Amino acid sequence: MPTGDDVLAVVAALCVVAVALGVVPVLTGVYQYLLLPVHSVRNHLRKAQPYLPRVAVLIPAWNEAAVLTSSLTRLMDLEYPPENLRVYVIDDASTDETPAVLAVMTQKWPERIVHLRREQGGQGKAHTLNHGLEQVLADDWCQAVMITDADVIFLPDSLRRMTRHLADPRIGAVTGYIREGTGKPGTVSRFVGFEYVTAQAAARRAQNVLGALACLAGGAQLHARDSLVAVGGRIDTSTLAEDTFTTILTQLNGRRVVFEPYAQVLAEEPDSINALWKQRVRWARGNVRITAHFRDIWFRPSRRHRLGSISFGLIWFSVFLLPVANLAATVGLLGLYAIDSVVALQTFRALWWVSATAYIFVTLTSLLIDSATARRSWWQGLTFPGLGAIVVMIAAWFPGFIEVTVTGWLGLPAIPDDATLWIFALYAWNVLAMGLAWTLKGLERVRGGRWPSRLLLYVVGFGPMLCAITLDAYVKEWRKKAAVWDKTVKSGRVVG
Amino acid sequence: MTSEHKRSGGDDAAEWASLTPEALRDEIRANRRAELRLMVLGILAMAITATVLVLRGAVV
Numbered sequence: 001m002p003t004g005d006d007v008l009a010v011v012a013a014l015c016v017v018a019v020a021l022g023v024v025p026v027l028t029g030v031y032q033y034l035l036l037p038v039h040s041v042r043n044h045l046r047k048a049q050p051y052l053p054r055v056a057v058l059i060p061a062w063n064e065a066a067v068l069t070s071s072l073t074r075l076m077d078l079e080y081p082p083e084n085l086r087v088y089v090i091d092d093a094s095t096d097e098t099p100a101v102l103a104v105m106t107q108k109w110p111e112r113i114v115h116l117r118r119e120q121g122g123q124g125k126a127h128t129l130n131h132g133l134e135q136v137l138a139d140d141w142c143q144a145v146m147i148t149d150a151d152v153i154f155l156p157d158s159l160r161r162m163t164r165h166l167a168d169p170r171i172g173a174v175t176g177y178i179r180e181g182t183g184k185p186g187t188v189s190r191f192v193g194f195e196y197v198t199a200q201a202a203a204r205r206a207q208n209v210l211g212a213l214a215c216l217a218g219g220a221q222l223h224a225r226d227s228l229v230a231v232g233g234r235i236d237t238s239t240l241a242e243d244t245f246t247t248i249l250t251q252l253n254g255r256r257v258v259f260e261p262y263a264q265v266l267a268e269e270p271d272s273i274n275a276l277w278k279q280r281v282r283w284a285r286g287n288v289r290i291t292a293h294f295r296d297i298w299f300r301p302s303r304r305h306r307l308g309s310i311s312f313g314l315i316w317f318s319v320f321l322l323p324v325a326n327l328a329a330t331v332g333l334l335g336l337y338a339i340d341s342v343v344a345l346q347t348f349r350a351l352w353w354v355s356a357t358a359y360i361f362v363t364l365t366s367l368l369i370d371s372a373t374a375r376r377s378w379w380q381g382l383t384f385p386g387l388g389a390i391v392v393m394i395a396a397w398f399p400g401f402i403e404v405t406v407t408g409w410l411g412l413p414a415i416p417d418d419a420t421l422w423i424f425a426l427y428a429w430n431v432l433a434m435g436l437a438w439t440l441k442g443l444e445r446v447r448g449g450r451w452p453s454r455l456l457l458y459v460v461g462f463g464p465m466l467c468a469i470t471l472d473a474y475v476k477e478w479r480k481k482a483a484v485w486d487k488t489v490k491s492g493r494v495v496g
Numbered sequence: 497m498t499s500e501h502k503r504s505g506g507d508d509a510a511e512w513a514s515l516t517p518e519a520l521r522d523e524i525r526a527n528r529r530a531e532l533r534l535m536v537l538g539i540l541a542m543a544i545t546a547t548v549l550v551l552r553g554a555v556v
Contacts, residue, residue, distance in 0.1 A: 034538075036534050040533070045531065049524075050524075080515075157509065161523070164524060261531075364544055368540065369534065369537055
């Protein structure tokens, strides 16, 4: 018959396991960064060859008059054989000046820009792209299809740096490095700029090493024609993350997908919390559906593809289940505190010791590998986990520093060792930050709330806000809320 | 071509833009060399992180 002490010991052990779950995404992030040096010797560039196929560029456009002139002009200026490049703008029944802009552009480049007009639109990006795919795959002119967005600005050398990988017939698709390129970026855009260093320049290089890519960036995805045809020649319309769906299908079909870090394109990213929230909920809901749709591939190694590897599964689920991991760590710490405050303190320090080490390593590497973004977004990089999390890290690394030394500097009484509220704030910060992130949307909407919302964003952190958005996506999926394609409004602020 | 692009590639970028097979092969070789820089940066970041950990150990 188990005693009360036995039960407590089991509960305490479960709490430690819950905290350990919270460490998994952190370690997975570090693992990806440790693979970066490996990419310097293990990348697909050694198999790339000069190759300039006939490329059809597809641009879905709904009310994109503000950005099309700039992006189309840059496509026409690409350092690429003009006779091998055609751009198809699929106008999804725009109601703004898009048709007029396209009339001017098609007159200027009659053989190279094609205006495809849908009279009945509003079904979403995937449907719009499929309309374009039907056209470009109807004859045998194109050898590769580039899917991009209306606001994306291609740097002159970007396309040829992608096509060179298609010289290897094992490669089914290539993605470029999308950088935040707004002329005068605001706080949110700067955070996105830094996020893209971690999520693309770093994470996708690591995925190149592992031989499995999670997602072709929606704004720069180049498909070999035969690969695209082999997966149906159409874009999936059942999820809100059609680019990820195609990425996975391509790899399941036995073709590799690679990230080319030197093919850089610039995009305008949301600079308001509400616009970003809307965009990322759409992405996260798409990922929920994709995780369920491809449930048979995770953690099941295959000779045909690397999506089923343990490493890739850990990377995928570390992002997908990050809110769950944070919640588990908090519940575990608070549970331990209720059982044994000394063990709780030791576990808390261990958890945040790992987090602080990861923060230093990841932030430093990110700032080093993309110096241009580092110059624009170094402060957002340093504060990415939030000032609150940095305070927690300091409290874990230097016991007594904040409680005694800092309060002393401020002329405040020292925080006692058993101050319950302080301990609760430290142990539950991950979840508190996600809760505070939910208030950011509302705060930004109120009159005069924009500036305070930015200040609170620095306290909460961009990372925890993304985590809260993922949680919101779970809730919306669970409640089966209508999956609507909400376009992210672009204003043409990209300069390159 | 943007000013940033000119700066990053210099004369090489102009040569690569000629799109001749040799120029494109040279661009691939240059990008491979640039990628080797990651090895240095990654190790540098690891060394700095390790130094911080050692210093932190010395402080506490």
